[in-house]
Each structure stands twice: as C-alpha cells, then as structure tokens.
Amino acid sequence: MKLSGHTVLVTGGSAGVGLALTQEFYKKDNRVIICGRSPEKLARAQEEMSEIETIQCDLAKDDDIKNLLNVISTKFPELSLLVNNAGVQLNYNFTEVEPEQAFRDIDWETQVNFNAMVKLTTLCLPLLRKHTESAIVNVSSGLALTPKSSAPIYCATKAAVHIFSQSLRYQMEDDAPNVAVFEAILPMVDTDMTKGRGKGKISSKQVADEVLNALSKNNYEINVGKVKLLVWINRFAPWLAKRILRGS
Numbered sequence: 716m717k718l719s720g721h722t723v724l725v726t727g728g729s730a731g732v733g734l735a736l737t738q739e740f741y742k743k744d745n746r747v748i749i750c751g752r753s754p755e756k757l758a759r760a761q762e763e764m765s766e767i768e769t770i771q772c773d774l775a776k777d778d779d780i781k782n783l784l785n786v787i788s789t790k791f792p793e794l795s796l797l798v799n800n801a802g803v804q805l806n807y808n809f810t811e812v813e814p815e816q817a818f819r820d821i822d823w824e825t826q827v828n829f830n831a832m833v834k835l836t837t838l839c840l841p842l843l844r845k846h847t848e849s850a851i852v853n854v855s856s857g858l859a860l861t862p863k864s865s866a867p868i869y870c871a872t873k874a875a876v877h878i879f880s881q882s883l884r885y886q887m888e889d890d891a892p893n894v895a896v897f898e899a900i901l902p903m904v905d906t907d908m909t910k911g912r913g914k915g916k917i918s919s920k921q922v923a924d925e926v927l928n929a930l931s932k933n934n935y936e937i938n939v940g941k942v943k944l945l946v947w948i949n950r951f952a953p954w955l956a957k958r959i960l961r962g963s
C-alpha cells in the first residue's frame with residue numbers, strides 16, 4: 716500500500732512504539748491523529764510535530780471510545796488508516812492475587828489491550844471502507860505466539876489480537892478487499908513498558924521502519940526483529956521457544 720496521503724489514527728501515539736510510528740507517518744506527508752490518556756504526553760508530541768491532531772481518550776472507557784469516533788467522524792471522516800497500538804502490561808502471580816483487585820485489573824488490561832481495539836475497529840470500519848485503499852494495523856507481540864510466565868493476561872490478550880487479526884483479514888479479503896489487515900508482531904522494545912527489564916531490546920524507531928517497510932510491500936503479518944527467528948524456532952522446536960520465553 717502507499718505510505719503517504721493517508722489520514723491515520725494511532726492509538727497510544729504519544730509515547731514508545733506509537734510515537735515512533737506517528738513520527739514516520741508524519742514525515743511521509745500523512746495527516747496523523749493520536750490519542751492517549753495523558754495531556755502532557757499528547758502536548759509533548761504536538762510540540763515536536765505541530766500539525767498532528769491530538770485527542771485525549773482513555774480506551775479503558777467505552778464512552779471515550781465512542782467520543783473518539785465522534786470526533787474522527789466529524790473532523791476527520793477521511794480516515795484511511797487505523798493503527799491499534801495502545802497497550803498496557805501488568806504482572807500477576809495467580810497464587811497470590813487478591814480477587815477484588817484481580818477482577819479490576821483483569822477487566823482493565825483486557826479492555827485496553829483487546830476489547831478497545833475490537834470496538835474501535837468496529838466503529839472505524841464504515842469510514843475505512845469508503846476508500847479504494849485503506850488499512851488496519853494491529854500491534855501484537857511475540858508473546859502472542861508463546862507466553863512468558865509473569866504476565867498471563869497480557870500474553871492472552873496479545874494472542875487474542877493475533878487470532879482476531881487473522882480472522883478479520885479473512886473477512887475483509889472476502890467482503891471488503893479494499894481494507895487490508897496488518898499485524899505487527901513485536902519483540903522486546905525499549906519503551907516505558909519495558910523500563911528496567913529485559914536485554915537486547917530494539918528501538919521504537921527500528922519497529923516503525925520495519926512496519927512501514929512491510930506496509931509498503933503488503934506483508935500482512937509483520938514479524939519485527941527477533942520475532943522472525945522466534946517464528947522459526949516455534950515451528951521446528953516449540954519446546955525451545957517455550958524455554959526461551961517462559962522466564963523472559
């Protein structure tokens with residue numbers, strides 16, 4: 716697909732991977748809209764890129780998702796690229812969790828990482844379908860393929876994103892072939908999410924470069940960085956993939 720001339724919505728475009736994707740889309744003459752919870756982070760992104768649009772939105776709240784869509788439909792009805800990037804990660808030990816707190820955490824993490832993505836996709840599809848070429852880019856993780864021990868809900872939501880992306884792609888191929896469905900499967904990236912943990916992290920800029928390159932080639936399942944190797948290990952020696960990622 717072409718990489719310029721789109722109106723792009725990047726959820727979580729104010730930091731980390733989303734910010735790097737925003738910077739690359741912005742450089743390539745796209746109209747970029749970003750959303751996130753923190754007004755300070757949104758303002759910082761806008762200071763750097765004066766022509767981006769920012770919308771404060773907490774994807775944990777359905778009303779905020781609906782409001783986001785209202786703003787997009789009213790001010791940017793030409794939306795042609797939806798990047799479902801925002802995500803959060805919590806650690807749980809299910810032998811220790813306190814049920815009341817766990818209920819709240821599980822609902823929150825599932826909503827932000829998966830339900831919000833599906834809801835926003837549902838709401839944006841009528842706009843995306845109007846174009847001859849449009850796309851949805853869902854951000855998932857190598858942990859969708861084989862999980863780690865410390866963040867079971869995170870890994871499960873990313874597996875859900877992985878399967879949802881495949882199934883949605885089938886539907887679009889059959890009924891709306893002008894809407895491409897991409898999935899960016901990321902390795903560990905050096906962002907706030909991974910602060911203070913992990914080795915061998917890649918930069919958000921490398922993620923953005925690989926993702927845009929894959930979009931230009933219509934490579935729908937984008938195995939970023941070491942995920943390329945993980946896919947092979949997982950296919951030929953799944954026990955080894957499990958061993959590598961279990962304690963990561």
Ligand SMILES: NC(=O)c1ccc[n+]([C@@H]2O[C@H](COP(=O)([O-])OP(=O)(O)OC[C@H]3O[C@@H](n4cnc5c(N)ncnc54)[C@H](OP(=O)(O)O)[C@@H]3O)[C@@H](O)[C@H]2O)c1
Pocket residue numbers: 726727728729730731732733750751752753754756772773774775800801802803827854855856857901902903904905906907908909
């Ligand atoms: N970092 C990694 O190693 C890694 C690996 C694999 C996959 N990923 C995936 O890559 C994506 C981006 O992660 P990242 O590492 O860039 O994270 P990050 O640095 O923590 O940035 C997350 C972005 O999402 C926004 N956000 C978080 N919760 C939100 C909510 N409830 N509503 C709206 N916006 C929200 C944040 O802004 P506010 O805080 O202001 O809301 C921020 O802009 C996520 O889907 C993550 O799962 C990351």
